[in-house]
Amino acid sequence: MEQLSEAQKTAIKKSSSDRPRLLLHKAGFDEEFILGLNTQQLMLKRAEYLLIKNSDHEVATPVDPERERALYEHEQMMKKLS
Numbered sequence: 001m002e003q004l005s006e007a008q009k010t011a012i013k014k015s016s017s018d019r020p021r022l023l024l025h026k027a028g029f030d031e032e033f034i035l036g037l038n039t040q041q042l043m044l045k046r047a048e049y050l051l052i053k054n055s056d057h058e059v060a061t062p063v064d065p066e067r068e069r070a071l072y073e074h075e076q077m078m079k080k081l082s
Contacts, residue, residue, distance in 0.1 A: 004047055011068040012043050012050075016075050020046040027053075 004012070012020070020042040021034050027049055037045060 003051055005063070007063045007065060008047075008050060010065065011063040012046050014068065014072060016072065016079075017042055018075060019071065024049060 017039050021037075024034050024042070024045055025031060029045070034042075
């Protein structure tokens with residue numbers, strides 16, 4: 001995670017565990033493997049995936065903190081509704 005930008009680190013740490021699971025599943029990780037990860041492991045896997053995904057680029061994709069906050073709030077609202 002040290003190689004990620006501060007914005008990316010913050011986004012990973014503040015996201016609920018559902019979002020990293022979804023992103024890892026979309027990236028092709030096995031569902032059983034993903035479900036077996038704890039929160040810390042999810043954060044590390046997501047960070048690893050971001051580094052691999054961005055390895056073709058010299059600059060990591062910037063993360064918009066406001067967008068991440070809005071997504072987090074939406075996830076929390078959806079959890080309350082279900």
